[in-house]
Amino acid sequence: MLRVEEISKRFKKNGRTVLDHLDLSLEKGEFCAVMGGSGSGKSTLLAVVAGFLKPDEGHVFLDGKDLYVLSDKELSSVHRSRIGYVPQSNILLKNYTVMENIVSPYTDGEKEQVLKEKAAVILSEMGIADLADRFPYELSGGEQKRVCLIRALLMDPEILIADEPTTGLDAVTGDIILRFLDTYAKSGKIILAATHDEHSKALATRVLTL
Amino acid sequence: MSNRKTRYLLKNIRRQRFYNLCLLLTILILSSILFAASVISQSLNQGVRNMERRLGADIMFVPKGSKENAENMLLEGSRSSFYFDDSIFEKISGIDGISEITSQCFLKSLSADCCSSEVQIVFFDPETDFVVGPWIETEYSKKLSQDQVIVGSSITIENGVIRLFGKEYPVVSQMAKTGTALDSSVYFSSSAKSDVLLHAEEKGSFLTEEQKKGEILSSVFVNVSSDVKLEKVIETAHQTVGDIFDVVYPKQLNTSLAGSLSNITGIVRILSISLTVLLFLILLLISSLIMNQRKQEVALFRILGKTKRKLALALISEVGAVSLAGAVSGCLLSALIVIPFGTFIGRSFSMPYLGPGTLKTLLLVGVISSSAVIISFLTSVFFILKVTNIQPYLALRREE
Numbered sequence: 001m002l003r004v005e006e007i008s009k010r011f012k013k014n015g016r017t018v019l020d021h022l023d024l025s026l027e028k029g030e031f032c033a034v035m036g037g038s039g040s041g042k043s044t045l046l047a048v049v050a051g052f053l054k055p056d057e058g059h060v061f062l063d064g065k066d067l068y069v070l071s072d073k074e075l076s077s078v079h080r081s082r083i084g085y086v087p088q089s090n091i092l093l094k095n096y097t098v099m100e101n102i103v104s105p106y107t108d109g110e111k112e113q114v115l116k117e118k119a120a121v122i123l124s125e126m127g128i129a130d131l132a133d134r135f136p137y138e139l140s141g142g143e144q145k146r147v148c149l150i151r152a153l154l155m156d157p158e159i160l161i162a163d164e165p166t167t168g169l170d171a172v173t174g175d176i177i178l179r180f181l182d183t184y185a186k187s188g189k190i191i192l193a194a195t196h197d198e199h200s201k202a203l204a205t206r207v208l209t210l
Numbered sequence: 211m212s213n214r215k216t217r218y219l220l221k222n223i224r225r226q227r228f229y230n231l232c233l234l235l236t237i238l239i240l241s242s243i244l245f246a247a248s249v250i251s252q253s254l255n256q257g258v259r260n261m262e263r264r265l266g267a268d269i270m271f272v273p274k275g276s277k278e279n280a281e282n283m284l285l286e287g288s289r290s291s292f293y294f295d296d297s298i299f300e301k302i303s304g305i306d307g308i309s310e311i312t313s314q315c316f317l318k319s320l321s322a323d324c325c326s327s328e329v330q331i332v333f334f335d336p337e338t339d340f341v342v343g344p345w346i347e348t349e350y351s352k353k354l355s356q357d358q359v360i361v362g363s364s365i366t367i368e369n370g371v372i373r374l375f376g377k378e379y380p381v382v383s384q385m386a387k388t389g390t391a392l393d394s395s396v397y398f399s400s401s402a403k404s405d406v407l408l409h410a411e412e413k414g415s416f417l418t419e420e421q422k423k424g425e426i427l428s429s430v431f432v433n434v435s436s437d438v439k440l441e442k443v444i445e446t447a448h449q450t451v452g453d454i455f456d457v458v459y460p461k462q463l464n465t466s467l468a469g470s471l472s473n474i475t476g477i478v479r480i481l482s483i484s485l486t487v488l489l490f491l492i493l494l495l496i497s498s499l500i501m502n503q504r505k506q507e508v509a510l511f512r513i514l515g516k517t518k519r520k521l522a523l524a525l526i527s528e529v530g531a532v533s534l535a536g537a538v539s540g541c542l543l544s545a546l547i548v549i550p551f552g553t554f555i556g557r558s559f560s561m562p563y564l565g566p567g568t569l570k571t572l573l574l575v576g577v578i579s580s581s582a583v584i585i586s587f588l589t590s591v592f593f594i595l596k597v598t599n600i601q602p603y604l605a606l607r608r609e610e
Contacts, residue, residue: 043607052513052603073517080515087606093507095225105514108215108524151514 002026002049002159002190007058009044018044019055024208026192028158031185033201034194036210042194043088043163045210049192050085050161051075062159080106084152086162088194090144092136098123099132102151115154122150127176142173149177153184160184162193166200178203223528229500230532233586236496237536240489241582242544247482248574249548249566250555251475257389257562258471261285262464267341267431268440270458271302271447277456280429284463285560289318289330289394293426298451302430305446307438312338315403316428317410319374329365330395331374333403333427341431341460346397350383354399363387364394372396375409389556389564431460467561474559486585493589497529501593505605512602522598529590530583537582541575 004024010017018041026032034042047053049060051067060067062082067075079085092101102119103112123129126146136144145165152160165181166174174197182203185191193200201207223230261284272280276292283290296313303311315333334342336354350360359372359379363386371378374396387393398406434443444457508521548555549565556563566574 047603050603053601072519076512076515076517076520078515079513085513087513089606091506091510091606093510105511105516108218108520112214112218155515 001028001063002192003061004049005059005061007045007048007055007060009041009048009053009055019048019210021058024049026159026190026206028188028190029185030206031182031191031204032193032206032208033204034192034208034210035196035201040210042210046085046161046163046192046194050083051078052085081155082158084155084157084160086145086148086152086160086165088163088167090136090141090148092144092147094136097133097135098128098139098147101136101147102154105151106155119150119154122153126150126180142169145169145173145177149180157189159190159192162191164194164196166195166197174199219524219527219531222524223532226500226503226528229496229503230528232496233493233500233529233532234536234539236489236492237533237582237586238540238543240486240493240585241537241540241578243482243485243489243540244578244581245541245544245574246548247478248578249545249552249571251478252570252574253389253552253556253563253565254471254474254559254561256564256566257556258464258467260388260392260564261467261562266433267460268434269432269443270460271298271430271432271455272428272458274454274456277458280456280458281463283316283330284458284460285467285562291316291318292428294428294430294454296425296427298455299427299430301451302432302447305443305450307435307443307446308432309435310338310340310433311430312340312343313400313427313430314339314341315400315426317406319410329372329374331398331406332395333398333400333406335400339431340433342392342397345388345392346383346385349385352382354382354397356399356402356405358382358399360385360397362393362395362397365396375406375413377409387564389562429458470559470561474561490585490589493586497590497593500529501525501590501597505597505600508597509600509602509605512598512600513606518598522594525594525598526587526591529586529594533583533586534579537579537586538575540582541578545571545575 002025004022006021006023007019008017008021009019018039022045024032034045036042044053048055051060051070054068062078067078070078092098093104096104099116099119102123103115107115120129120132123132126149128143128146131139131143131147136147139147149162149165152162160181162181165177169177178197178199181191181193185205193204195201270280270284271294273292273294276290279288279290279292282288293315299311299313302308312335317331317333319329319331332342334346336343336346346360354360357379359381360383361367361372361381363384365372365384367381367384371380373379379398385392432443434440440459447455504525508525511521512518549571552563552565
């Protein structure tokens with residue numbers, strides 16, 4: 001379903017090659033943990049696979065279609081409904097409430113209520129239902145991370161790409177997130193997560209070390 | 211746009227309330243300046259053009275010492291009365307080189323107890339008058355009988371009549387506003403002069419013995435043939451009637467007015483352009499700050515699947531909505547000041563002033579609001595395109 005062929009990525013600034021002719025293929029139900037030290041290229045790989053960062057060489061195919069030849073509209077459609085992304089930092093918009101942070105990227109005012117109801121269900125599953133009307137500065141790091149994850153999952157993407165989803169979190173919160181990811185993968189989705197976490201490694205169906 | 215989309219748009223505007231308030235205020239100031247400058251320039255222009263059309267005499271002979279009063283009366287509409295013995299008309303009309311000649315007599319009603327209101331009364335000869343006659347003919351082309359009057363636009367009429375010196379005179383026509391002294395005058399045919407003066411004498415004791423006789427006039431208007439010099443006619447008039455008159459040059463007054471108008475509108479234009487340029491730069495700064503502030507939001511929305519086009523349209527809609535609100539408010543605020551105080555503005559420039567009508571005002575609001583929105587669009591479109599074309603992933607990494 002997701003196929004990465006011979007991708008290479010060099011950074012012009014320092015000339016360093018972080019990905020060198022890498023191949024990867026993932027099918028439904030797989031949870032792939034990408035491991036490696038700092039600067040090994042984990043985040044870069046995730047960005048390239050997600051379609052955010054064009055590789056210098058190689059291709060990323062989703063159902064046989066190269067992500068990097070798609071139009072802006074087509075690629076946006078992929079990002080909207082097929083690939084969910086959780087950034088490394090808890091990037092939330094400070095003047096949006098938790099609910100607005102989750103729902104606003106996917107709506108222009110239309111179908112807002114349907115998405116809000118869906119978000120409320122996931123917020124409840126994540127144990128933060130009572131935070132829907134709070135602003136990001138009122139949340140802990142763990143709560144913020146869960147909001148970012150819910151935002152990425154709202155449209156039921158077939159592929160969830162998470163950049164260090166448990167880094168900096170306490171054990172309990174990390175565990176909640178990992179269990180959620182595991183359940184999600186088992187429901188027939190693909191998880192690609194960069195991590196240093198041994199727990200993630202244990203849950204992963206595949207480990208890719210860079 | 212659906213209600214939901216409108217609510218969403220307003221919510222987004224409220225989220226950036228500080229910057230949007232700055233944008234709104236800047237556009238409000240810009241449009242109010244543009245509106246005021248346009249209304250003042252156009253009103254002065256229209257007033258002077260009306261004056262030019264209706265004061266088309268080469269020479270206006272007035273009694274010696276009355277020049278300033280006559281000029282003030284023509285330009286500012288101040289009420290005045292000064293008189294010659296009416297025999298001067300015959301003497302001047304015999305001078306060679308005169309192509310057109312007519313006379314007028316002015317009488318000011320003095321006290322409120324005798325008249326509906328204080329007005330300038332003008333007796334004119336409908337047969338020969340080329341000064342106000344053609345203007346009056348545009349609204350009333352029939353013969354004006356002895357007890358009928360035509361009034362300027364500023365004159366108050368009650369039940370179709372005007373009461374002057376204890377007598378009611380039917381008003382057969384009220385002229386359209388000109389923004390000049392003509393608006394505050396009542397026009398009688400010169401054949402009514404003796405009758406009106408008689409009533410005036412009955413009601414007040416302000417008439418001199420000479421005036422009571424009715425054999426008076428206030429000014430003689432003359433147009434001179436193109437091959438004759440004005441100075442020559444004036445010199446001959448001096449020789450014929452003696453040193454009993456001053457000369458006012460209505461056309462030259464117009465030329466001088468046109469010069470003043472050109473100066474005033476020039477200054478208004480320069481000030482407007484300078485302020486527009488300054489506000490344009492401020493708008494550029496505000497747009498740059500707004501879009502910089504929203505970089506993270508745009509990058510995040512791009513990563514989560516919003517297209518560049520959709521985001522650009524959303525941002526343009528927000529800027530457009532705020533700008534439109536600011537522009538319309540600015541025009542209305544400016545209209546509340548400039549339109550009611552139009553007469554005062556005209557007087558402060560010592561120039562005729564004809565404010566725009568409702569339709570023209572609405573048209574101006576439309577044109578200036580559109581211009582302000584376009585200016586706002588031009589100052590923001592570059593930053594909107596720049597922010598929606600960022601590499602979202604790299605932009606988010608930089609924000610981390």
